[in-house]
Amino acid sequence: MVFSSIIFLFVYLPAVLALYYITPRKGRNFLLFVVNLIFYGWGEPKLVVLMLVSTLINYISGLLIGKMKNEDGSNRRSAKVVLIISVLVNLGLLGYFKYAGFIGNILHLKVGDIPLPIGISFYTFQTMSYTIDVYRNDAHMQKNFITFGTYVSLFPQLIAGPIVRYRDVEAQLIERHENLAQFTDGVKIFMIGLCKKVLLANQMGKLWDLMREDTTAGILGSWVGIIAYTLQIYFDFCGYSEMAIGLGKMLGFDFLINFDYPYISKSITEFWRRWHISLSTWFKEYIYIPLGGNRKGTARQIFNMFVVWAATGIWHGANYNFILWGLYFFVLLLIEKTFLLKKLKKAPAIVSHIYALFFIVLGWVIFFFEDMHELGAYFGRLFVPVNGFISHDCLTNVIAYLPLLIIAIFASTPVAKKLYSEKIEPKSWSWLPDTVLCALGLIVSTASLVSSGYNPFLYFKF
Amino acid sequence: MKQKNKIIQFLPSAVFCMIILLIPVLYLAIPDSDFSALEKRKLSQFPKPTLDTVFSGEFGKDFETYLNDQMPLRTFFVGTNAYYDQLVGRNGLNGIYRAKDDYLMVTPVKDVPTLDNNLKYIGEFVDTMDVPSYVCVVPTAGYIYNDELPLNHYEYNDDELIDKIENSFSKYPRTTFVNIVDDFKELSKSEQLYYRTDHHWTSEGAYECYKILGSAMGFEPTAEDNFEKEVYNGFYGTNYSKSALWFTPGETLEIWDNTKRPQGSIEMYITEGGEVSVSDKLFYRENLDTTDQYTAFLDGNHALVTIKNSNAKSDKKLLVLRDSYSHCLAPFLADNYSEIVLADVRYYLNPVSDIVKKENIDEILLMYSLDSIVNSTDLGGIY
Numbered sequence: 001m002v003f004s005s006i007i008f009l010f011v012y013l014p015a016v017l018a019l020y021y022i023t024p025r026k027g028r029n030f031l032l033f034v035v036n037l038i039f040y041g042w043g044e045p046k047l048v049v050l051m052l053v054s055t056l057i058n059y060i061s062g063l064l065i066g067k068m069k070n071e072d073g074s075n076r077r078s079a080k081v082v083l084i085i086s087v088l089v090n091l092g093l094l095g096y097f098k099y100a101g102f103i104g105n106i107l108h109l110k111v112g113d114i115p116l117p118i119g120i121s122f123y124t125f126q127t128m129s130y131t132i133d134v135y136r137n138d139a140h141m142q143k144n145f146i147t148f149g150t151y152v153s154l155f156p157q158l159i160a161g162p163i164v165r166y167r168d169v170e171a172q173l174i175e176r177h178e179n180l181a182q183f184t185d186g187v188k189i190f191m192i193g194l195c196k197k198v199l200l201a202n203q204m205g206k207l208w209d210l211m212r213e214d215t216t217a218g219i220l221g222s223w224v225g226i227i228a229y230t231l232q233i234y235f236d237f238c239g240y241s242e243m244a245i246g247l248g249k250m251l252g253f254d255f256l257i258n259f260d261y262p263y264i265s266k267s268i269t270e271f272w273r274r275w276h277i278s279l280s281t282w283f284k285e286y287i288y289i290p291l292g293g294n295r296k297g298t299a300r301q302i303f304n305m306f307v308v309w310a311a312t313g314i315w316h317g318a319n320y321n322f323i324l325w326g327l328y329f330f331v332l333l334l335i336e337k338t339f340l341l342k343k344l345k346k347a348p349a350i351v352s353h354i355y356a357l358f359f360i361v362l363g364w365v366i367f368f369f370e371d372m373h374e375l376g377a378y379f380g381r382l383f384v385p386v387n388g389f390i391s392h393d394c395l396t397n398v399i400a401y402l403p404l405l406i407i408a409i410f411a412s413t414p415v416a417k418k419l420y421s422e423k424i425e426p427k428s429w430s431w432l433p434d435t436v437l438c439a440l441g442l443i444v445s446t447a448s449l450v451s452s453g454y455n456p457f458l459y460f461k462f
Numbered sequence: 463m464k465q466k467n468k469i470i471q472f473l474p475s476a477v478f479c480m481i482i483l484l485i486p487v488l489y490l491a492i493p494d495s496d497f498s499a500l501e502k503r504k505l506s507q508f509p510k511p512t513l514d515t516v517f518s519g520e521f522g523k524d525f526e527t528y529l530n531d532q533m534p535l536r537t538f539f540v541g542t543n544a545y546y547d548q549l550v551g552r553n554g555l556n557g558i559y560r561a562k563d564d565y566l567m568v569t570p571v572k573d574v575p576t577l578d579n580n581l582k583y584i585g586e587f588v589d590t591m592d593v594p595s596y597v598c599v600v601p602t603a604g605y606i607y608n609d610e611l612p613l614n615h616y617e618y619n620d621d622e623l624i625d626k627i628e629n630s631f632s633k634y635p636r637t638t639f640v641n642i643v644d645d646f647k648e649l650s651k652s653e654q655l656y657y658r659t660d661h662h663w664t665s666e667g668a669y670e671c672y673k674i675l676g677s678a679m680g681f682e683p684t685a686e687d688n689f690e691k692e693v694y695n696g697f698y699g700t701n702y703s704k705s706a707l708w709f710t711p712g713e714t715l716e717i718w719d720n721t722k723r724p725q726g727s728i729e730m731y732i733t734e735g736g737e738v739s740v741s742d743k744l745f746y747r748e749n750l751d752t753t754d755q756y757t758a759f760l761d762g763n764h765a766l767v768t769i770k771n772s773n774a775k776s777d778k779k780l781l782v783l784r785d786s787y788s789h790c791l792a793p794f795l796a797d798n799y800s801e802i803v804l805a806d807v808r809y810y811l812n813p814v815s816d817i818v819k820k821e822n823i824d825e826i827l828l829m830y831s832l833d834s835i836v837n838s839t840d841l842g843g844i845y
Contacts, residue, residue: 006529010485017479042522184475191478206555392617399614403551434474442481447543450533451706 001042002159003243004197006449009442012039013247016155020251021178029150029173032251036153040118047117054093055152058127059145061086065134066141083135087128094124102318119159121315123152125282130166132286139167147173156247160240162258162278165285169253178252188434190246191441196239198445200408202452204232207401212378216391222381224398224405229368230361231408234263237276263360263412266352267344268332271360279315283308305337306330316367321375325366332359488534495532499753500703505531537708544706553612558705559604561611565658566701566710567604570618571832577623580841581630584828587844588637591818595826596679597631598640598671599624599835600663600787603656606646620832627835640678642671658713660699661833662756665691665718665790672794679825681798682775689718692747697755715755717745720797727773728796733766734809744769744793759789765809767792774800778824781817783807783844785834795827807843814844 001008016035023031041048064082068075097117104111130151133139142148151173157164211217211225241258248255262274272280291304306327313326336344344352365382369375380386390398410416424430498505509515509524516522533539547553553560559567588595604611605620621643628639646655646667655667663671669686676683697715732739749757760767763786779801782788788804795802803821805814817823828844835841 005526006533007526010482010489011529014479014482014486018483042519044519045517180472180475184472187475187478396614396616397555400552400555407550428468431471431473435477438474439477439481442478443539443542444546447539447541447546450530450536450539451543 001039003240003247004194004202004445004449006446007042009446009449017250029144030146032155033146033150033153036150036155036158039155040153040158043118044115047115050093050097050117050120051123051153052149054090054124054127055149056145057089058086058131058152059142059148061131062134062141062148063143065131069135069137079135083131086131090124090128094120099314099318122161122163123158125163125279126166127152129163129282129286133165133167139170142166142170142173154248154253156244156251156253157255160237160244161276162241162244162255163282164255164278165282168256172253176252182249182252182254186246186249186251187438188246189249190243191438193239193242193244193246194445195441196235196242196411198239198448199441200404200411201232201235201239202448203401203404204228204235204408207397207405208232210397211394214391214394214397216387217381217394218388218390219382219385220390221387221394221398222378226361226365226378226382228401228405230263230364231405231412233364233367234259234412235408261412261414263357264353264414265356265360266349267336267341267356268329268359269336269341271356272329272333279312283312287311302334305333309333317370319370320372321366321368321370325363328363328366485534489529489532492534498531500537500706502703502754540706541708544708548707551614554615556704556706558701559612559615560705560707560710561604561607563610563658564710564713565603565607565610566699566705566707567607567611568602568661568701568833570604570616571602571620571623571836573619573623573626574836576839577627577836580835580838581627583841583844584835585630585634587815588631588826588828589634591636591815591826593636593818593824593826595634595637595828596640596675597627597637597828598642598675598830599627600671600829600831601643601646602832603661605643606650606655623832623836638678640675642674645670645674657697657699657701657715659697659702659710660756661701661831662699662787662790665716668787668791669718669794672791675795675827676798679827684720684794684797688720688722690721692717692719694750694755694758699756715750715758717747717758718793719745720793723771723797724773727771729770729772730760731768731770732761732764733768734764744796756786756789760792760804762786762789763806763809765806765811767804769793769796769802769804771796771800774798776800779803779821781805781814781821781823781826782829783814783826784829785831785838787831788829791829808838808840811843 001012003009012035019031019035020028037048037052040051061082065079065086068079068082097114097120100111100114103109130139130142130148134141142151151164151166151169154164205228207228208225211221211228214221217225238259245255245257256278258276258278260274260277262271265271265274288304288308291307292300293304294301309326309330310323311326312329313323316322316325344355347355362382365378366375369378424433494507495505496507497503506524506528508528509521511521514520515524544556547555548560554569557569559565559569561567584597588597601620601624602618604615605618608618624641624643628641631637631639649655649670653666653670654664655670656663669689673683675681694715694717696712698710698712702710726742728742728744730741730744732741744760746758746761749755749761754762756762769792774796775798777800778798780795780799780803782792782795782802782804784804784806785808792802792804801821803817803823805817807814818826830838
């Protein structure tokens with residue numbers, strides 16, 4: 001089930017909220033666990049079993065590691081063995097369901113069609129953060145299976161993130177104090193996310209399709225196309241994360257933010273501090289730093305970066321282009337680390353901003369095209385005027401989408417947020433614009449969902 | 463910062479909860495409908511869950527389709543989205559332009575490979591026929607009334623497309639192409655040739671084409687003053703339904719009935735699914751009260767329609783291969799041919815060449831809108 005759908009907004013969500021708040025506090029985790037499974041199983045019920053198996057393995061691993069560490073120092077080695085086994089099992093499951101087909105293709109083996117379980121990349125990373133944190137004493141073992149199961153399957157962030165570390169929600173899982181102020185914040189954040197997804201991402205997606213498929217698009221049309229995709233992927237992903245954060249708040253959880261206006265970055269290094277923060281944090285915490293980070297000399301640091309970025313690439317999808325995409329950023333970050341970052345800091349803001357955006361946008365070309373020939377062809381369209389500048393009909397499309405393009409670009413900067421928190425939020429009448437915008441946003445988003453079957457969800461692949 | 467603990471600060475959540483609770487209540491309260499008049503299609507019904515369908519995920523998918531089709535206030539939401547699109551400048555991206563003077567116009571027809579196939583099918587057909595044939599293509603309203611279009615619109619290349627079609631028939635000696643583009647362009651300055659809310663031509667438009675056909679095919683068109691023009695208000699066409707711009711005003715639909723024709727001279731046979739029904743009228747005025755008002759002409763789409771006129775100006779027999787544009791053209795032609803057979807190969811699946819032999823057809827008219835001849839995938843049925 002996806003958030004931006006009639007069934008979620010008008011059947012699942014009202015039912016869950018109503019049941020949640022009539023259930024006494026101590027029953028709420030159990031209720032959440034049940035409704036999470038319904039949410040997850042809605043599209044493909046069989047895959048619920050896989051998630052439950054994964055949950056159970058990590059639950060037992062956590063218990064074992066916790067117990068061994070609690071007794072005395074002598075079992076530290078056994079705890080490590082259990083941890084290694086559990087990490088291998090997790091990676092094995094992820095590897096089999098996500099990468100077996102790809103690897104089989106490379107090795108010319110017959111693997112057969114393996115269905116990609118939705119959200120497996122997200123929940124596997126979450127459960128791994130739990131066992132590792134228990135091992136490192138950063139979190140306590142969870143004896144209650146329901147509580148642990150609720151964490152793994154929590155529907156707001158289950159299928160598209162953010163990747164919530166167990167330690168960040170440990171206390172809230174055991175005891176949380178839902179209240180109206182938090183709920184209202186949740187509604188507002190959810191609505192911002194929904195509008196970003198439905199009114200911006202989906203529409204930018206349509207423009208991207210129009211430009212990409214139009215062979216007369218020319219250089220200008222091709223650039224508008226990839227900029228539309230740049231905006232689509234941001235609003236899709238960021239919108240989804242915000243809906244997750246909003247839903248979390250409605251249920252009494254506080255998740256950390258996942259996107260911090262990445263397109264205002266002035267370097268690629270900064271971009272990756274602002275884009276999909278929970279994923280970058282995960283890789284930093286559980287791969288980069290354990291490998292030694294930057295403490296073991298330059299050569300080792302470069303190697304560590306290479307590992308992290310190859311992994312980041314492949315995490316996004318089982319295909320060459322994703323590996324290429326990861327390595328593309330490895331190279332850019334390496335260049336920035338060696339000398340460019342210092343120069344960028346001295347350069348005028350506009351120059352470093354254009355530099356960063358240029359390479360971010362080109363990165364999305366690599367990210368989008370899984371077929372290497374199409375990827376090469378699109379690069380050609382961006383830099384060689386084979387189809388001229390732009391055709392009349394293509395320009396017509398650009399003009400038709402121009403207002404939304406401008407709105408989307410504006411919405412990817414923090415200007416509106418800043419104005420809101422300075423001029424409206426502190427005022428006693430802020431409830432009025434809040435209410436009007438929430439209601440209008442919901443009505444217009446619903447109208448858009450009802451009107452079109454067009455609701456592609458980009459993140460099933462992860 | 464001021465103290466903000468007043469209860470009114472929570473109003474956004476109250477309104478949000480009200481809306482998401484109200485919709486499911488309306489789902490339960492409003493009975494499901496079977497058919498959407500505006501979309502002209504059956505709506506999906508509640509899927510019965512079985513163990514199999516639930517576990518395969520099929521029930522889930524069907525249930526979502528059902529929810530979407532039976533959404534309460536669906537018309538309101540679809541309309542809201544249409545006007546929102548207009549507000550943000552996206553005019554015509556759903557295939558309909560909101561043009562000046564309450565015109566809703568279909569976006570241009572583009573040259574696609576199906577056109578070449580269709581020209582091949584038609585060409586082979588007219589070439590094998592011994593009787594003279596005529597081909598006529600109706601341009602789109604957007605091309606003819608170009609000035610009415612919004613500023614930002616795709617180019618209409620109807621003239622080029624129709625020239626291309628005309629040229630493809632020049633090699634067949636018994637075939638004449640009747641090009642009405644220039645005449646229509648000229649007439650458009652004074653006449654209402656197309657509906658504002660529908661893609662079809664008006665009775666006026668069909669009559670003007672009938673006159674042009676007369677000089678090409680060598681018959682004498684009935685003069686305009688022979689017709690009694692019945693005017694009906696409140697016509698909403700297909701472009702209206704497609705656009706979802708519900709505030710667009712309705713328009714008038716005219717039926718031009720030749721009242722000077724003696725009573726009882728018309729017999730009309732409608733063949734549909736092997737059954738033949740007979741009537742003595744060309745206009746089905748009762749259909750004006752239904753949701754598909756355009757079926758007032760010849761009762762709408764049928765596989766095969768035969769019109770016999772015992773009082774016709776000639777005893778010639780005409781076969782018309784056609785789309786729905788001929789519903790309102792055929793009543794005019796009926797004055798000049800003792801028998802007209804209208805075959806719509808979208809529904810008529812037997813060889814039309816058999817009709818030519820069996821009915822002793824004297825002339826063939828292929829009458830298509832530009833959209834049909836370019837995009838139809840059924841014209842392979844002309845043989």
